[in-house]
Amino acid sequence: MKPVIALIILSAAASLPVGAQCCKNPETATCTCRATAMIQGEQWLDTDGNPINAHGAGMLFHNGKYYLYGEYKVGETILPDWATWECYRTDVTGVSCYSSTDLQNWKFEGLALKAHEDPEHDLHASKVLERPKVVYNAATGKFVMWAHVESADYSKAAAGVAVSDSPTGPFEYLGSFRPNNAMSRDQTIFVDDDGKAYQFASSENNATMYINELSDDYLRPTGKFTRNFIGESREAPAVFKRNGRYYVLTSGCSGWDPNQAQIAVADNIMGPWTLIGDPCTGPDADKTFYAQSTYVQPVQGKTDCYLAMFDRWNKTDLKNSRYVWLPIVWTDDDKPSIPWNDKVEIR
Numbered sequence: 001m002k003p004v005i006a007l008i009i010l011s012a013a014a015s016l017p018v019g020a021q022c023c024k025n026p027e028t029a030t031c032t033c034r035a036t037a038m039i040q041g042e043q044w045l046d047t048d049g050n051p052i053n054a055h056g057a058g059m060l061f062h063n064g065k066y067y068l069y070g071e072y073k074v075g076e077t078i079l080p081d082w083a084t085w086e087c088y089r090t091d092v093t094g095v096s097c098y099s100s101t102d103l104q105n106w107k108f109e110g111l112a113l114k115a116h117e118d119p120e121h122d123l124h125a126s127k128v129l130e131r132p133k134v135v136y137n138a139a140t141g142k143f144v145m146w147a148h149v150e151s152a153d154y155s156k157a158a159a160g161v162a163v164s165d166s167p168t169g170p171f172e173y174l175g176s177f178r179p180n181n182a183m184s185r186d187q188t189i190f191v192d193d194d195g196k197a198y199q200f201a202s203s204e205n206n207a208t209m210y211i212n213e214l215s216d217d218y219l220r221p222t223g224k225f226t227r228n229f230i231g232e233s234r235e236a237p238a239v240f241k242r243n244g245r246y247y248v249l250t251s252g253c254s255g256w257d258p259n260q261a262q263i264a265v266a267d268n269i270m271g272p273w274t275l276i277g278d279p280c281t282g283p284d285a286d287k288t289f290y291a292q293s294t295y296v297q298p299v300q301g302k303t304d305c306y307l308a309m310f311d312r313w314n315k316t317d318l319k320n321s322r323y324v325w326l327p328i329v330w331t332d333d334d335k336p337s338i339p340w341n342d343k344v345e346i347r
Helices: 285-290
Strands: 022-025 030-033 055-062 065-071 094-100 107-114 128-137 142-150 158-164 172-177 187-191 197-203 208-214 221-228 234-242 245-252 262-266 274-277 292-298 306-312 322-327 336-339
Touching (some): 107 142, 142 197, 187 234, 208 234, 322 336
Parallel strands (some): 055 292
Antiparallel strands (some): 055 065, 234 245
């Protein structure tokens, strides 16, 4: 039997990022871990008192520290004159990095990957850089970043790869490509227990999700891939593993506007995948709490504890988009659920 720790909901607000909590039963709220006091969707501050700026984020735990990477959004949000859809954007600045030992207090480490001055470069301010994810390759000792890179008109649909000797960077940008000659937009990277890595990417104009096996150095695809959720138009993948089974949390495709989340499960990471349904419960669950999935982070030192991370986009002022971090709860029939909490605490 797992140890029981009672969930505490706080009335006092705190401008700190939430950690995580895990409950076996949401009705009894018995937990193996809990999160620091926090109001979802409010402005979260780093240790210097500045707003945390890491959108479409991923997280890495390495040598006792968590590293948070995300789109560093500054300046005006624009809608290009040529736009035929709501492709609001800010100039590319780079990928931010924050570090923390407790998932509560986040130190700004600077830009791990910076924009480039060459107008033809993937990382020029005029282009698009989204959903950076960083993993550590134990065999090479390198930190590898994958991201969605786009031309200004969103026709490129490619993956960009960068590498570093340090989790805080600087990362060296190696270039971009379409994995297995297929479009690659919203994406994430997952490293399995055996050290093999995989990229999940929305492809075929977002209609289908590709799972691309990566080379041993994590820098390119091996050529082995599967097509999943064909015609289902799923994006914003967030992948995790529990008790030998794989889970992927996704959103639908509705631009910047919120929609209903779905979660799927598989016994093999390449599939086949079985949809379980919408894991979100509580107010506005059918809109994923007005947020969109970006990553799921296992909490180190805690049993059965997973933190689901979401963006609450402000499409006309993207730098002022906020975050929602919630625990994944396991129901009595062993299915994942993400209940809403305004604020939680972990000890």
